[in-house]
Amino acid sequence: MSDTLVNKVGDKTLDVVLVGCGMPKRGMGWYHLTQLLEMENANVIGMVEPFFLNPTLCPTPPAAFTELVTQLEAASVVCTDSVSKLKEFEEKDTMCLIAGRTNDNPKLFKECVDQGAKVIYLEKPGAPTVAELQEMSDLAESKGVKVYLGYNKNVTPYVQKALALQKENAGSSITFCHNNSYATNELNECFTRNREGMLKNMAIHELALLVSFFGVTVDTVKDFNLNTHTLFTEKLSVWVPGTVVPNDEYISDFSRIGFSVTTKDSDNSVSVMADRCGGNVSFASVKNADGVEIEKFNFPDEETLKKVEKQCEEDPEMMPYFFVQSDDYSTLKNLVVDSALSGEPAQSVATIQIAIEALKLAEYFTEEAGRVLDAIAKEEKEKAEKNRLAEIEAEQKAKEEAEAKKKEEEEAVHKKHDEEAAKLKAEEELEAARLQMEVEKKTRLRAIEEAEAVAAKKKAEEEATDAKKIEEEAAAAAQKKAEEEAIAAKQKADDEAAVTATRFRLDRKWFLSQVQAEEEAATAKQKVDEKAAAAKKKVDEEAASATRKVLFPTAESEKVEPSPSSTPAPALASTTTFAMKQRAFDFANFVGGAVAATAVMYTIQNFMPSN
Template identity: 50%
Template sequence: MASTRLTTLLVAITTLPSSTMAAWGSSSTSPPPPPPSLFSDPSHYYDDIFFQTIIAVIILSLTSLFIMTTGVKKERKRIEVVLVGCGMPKKSMGWYHLMQLLEMKDQGVDVLGVVEPFFCGICKDVPGEFTKFRIEMEKDHGITFYGSPSELPDLSPSTLCLLAGRTCDNPLYFEACLDKGAKCIYLEKPGAETVPQLERMKNLAQSRTVPCRVFVGFNKNVTPYVTKALAFAAETPNSHINFVHNNSYTKEELGECFSRNSEGMLKNMAIHELCLLVSFYDVRVDTVFKIEADKAKSEKLTIDGVTDFASVSFTVTTLAGASATVTADRCGGNVSYAIVNSSAPPNGKEIKRFEVPTPEEMEEIDAKIKADADMMPYFFIQSKDYLKLKSDVINAFREGEAKAGNVATIEVAIEALKLAEFATRSLMRQL
């Protein structure tokens, strides 16, 4: 606008009638002669036209750029996802991840393929339910199924691999995905069976020419009830949190539970709470002052040769004086919660409790369970957490960020697994 007005003014001056110019010249108070310019010399007429044209082009270009960058929404970079370890529909965590990923298409997410080593590989009698599901995915969503990560094509830099197979298989799948060019990997917790395995996986990811970012799906790190409890405790002097994690097994089902989760309760069920201690209390094996078991709330059993905890409660205190309590009960029901107490055990009194699911949420979940009895109940209970984990990781990957909010990195997972092994040894001695 300013350039246009200036140009108009200059042109007006150069085209004033000669009588006006003469009047200026005869006046005793005539202004000093203007400095030489393109407009004062007729020989520069075409230079003047060229100059004004250049100015006009620049103004038009800047105007177009302004309109393009402010009035139009920037298109999201699309992220491709490969799922490794799908399992059976309505039973496996991998399958549930896939269902949520398909719902994220409008968020710029495309499922490129599914690797299912058992049902698409070594299984000789594939259940009809899985075959039907596979045909549906291939037909309706264009998803390709593979029997091994080695069958995958080379992955583009915008491909994320989500590993949801058995914990014991994760290290092998992890390395295969790296070899295919994965730049971001989401691991189901705890990531691997042992600390050395996780450390090797971390080193492999960092050794690539373009390091691969690795996140681990500890859903308690992002769940609202924990976030609210931590915020409330931060505003309450001398408070102490007891993180309570319940499952709904019956006593008769514990044998199968112990066998299937042979890594032990602290590496499996309670690993989420230990990850909270690492993430928000800076607990490390090297910083632990003591671990004290609450024998009244703990039960150690041996079933079919496997020794584990049916329930356990213990308080961790660090050298810096920070402390928190973890309580886990295989037969405690579907409701988990965080209790903010007035002080550490044994004298602390409950101030406030944050539950998941809430009574209102439980009504909705019960209705869904009744409507679909084949679905694993915990899918309904933790659905929002799983979705947030994936959304945070995908958004961080899309934007090139090293952190994804409070989602655990593989470094945090290593410390949580170290703490699980350390605490298991301590509690086995005490109980």
């Protein structure tokens, strides 16, 4: 799609006015406008946008919309906020394509009829209520205006294929599944923008199929069976964006719905499923009489889906279903425009009468589905209440049982306590009796012990008296013996001392002669040593004198010899005396022991000559 809008016009064209444009890439009217500009059998002469072009309602339109107006005006398309501000459609047959909000459609429809439109292409469902749509139909009929509805599923290939296959298989049935790609968090915006509800908005396409190809109307419905499983049917209440506490608003609608319908003149049923959050792929499934699927026709198919995915990647701001249903939208508009130019009815395109019947079904099915869900909710509420009461009863019963058990346990505890107390008391009494017996036994034993102690004490005193007497006698005898032994020892010591003194006196002469001999030997040795020393000295002196004579002949003749009298006298007296004393002491030890040695040393010290 080109970024620059161009109004392509062929030789034979139908003037077209787009009413209800909306935002670029978001509004259904905008997408219809872009396709109309590309159609050579259509000449777009005007674009009416009641909100964005109304300075009171929208003082500052979005930049994208302002840019759109600029391009349209450059392509000679008049842009305004009301159909009445356009020139009346007198010179040439004109088609008005109304894609405004459902609630605004009746007013916009009347303006288009009053302005002279000969054909009106009305976006589904056409009006909020059956009554309003019927009034619009009556007005169009009175003015000779042809009215078609934008139910593109009536001409889409996957539906046509499924219908053909079903006709070929007797007893078969079809399920139409319609999916949108809203995220869950986008449902409040979706519900608010499409306040007429899912069955009057999204699923109205499938209801138009039921009317067009299966003869389903409110009057022909035999059975309406709602699939109440939450995977197929779910109704939500969501917050309306822009409202705040305390004036916050909530809106309820189906996020998904599934049901089957059987008509009075046929046992065959047709099923419908619609899911706002089901994705981009819708389908028609044909099943045989046994419920076995013969074939399923996806829309878009795999090839188209890849194409759509690529388009979504290239232009993520565009509503995905524009790409998915683009060919169907184009086919439908071309059929209506060609019909207007030829004066022949548009084949397979839903008329306003089909739209009225589809809208009646939408209201009827919405009411029936609500009734079923309300019944289920009531049943669930009653069940929940019953369960709650059962839980309360169970809790009460459990509480009573717990209290009874607690009381029983308390009684058991009291009983056990009493038994233990009685047992303890008996044990205490038994212990007291035992202790009393112990006391009595100890008293008896103590009396016996005291008596025995008195007897033992008396016996011990007697034995002590006897023992003391014996000890005294033994001590007296021992003392007497000791005295006798002391006298004898003293006598023996005196005798030994006398003997020792006698021996010492006898040997003293020999001892002195030995001492004298040793002194003489020492004297003789000293003399020999002195002579040897004098001879050595003489030799040394002669050698020294000879040396001096050789070295100092004059000085040597003048030297004075030392005097013999200057030689030190030998000192042997002290040495001899000490040796004599030591020999005397050794001799005394040998002869008579310590006493004799003492006596000898005494004699030496007092009677031998000193130095």
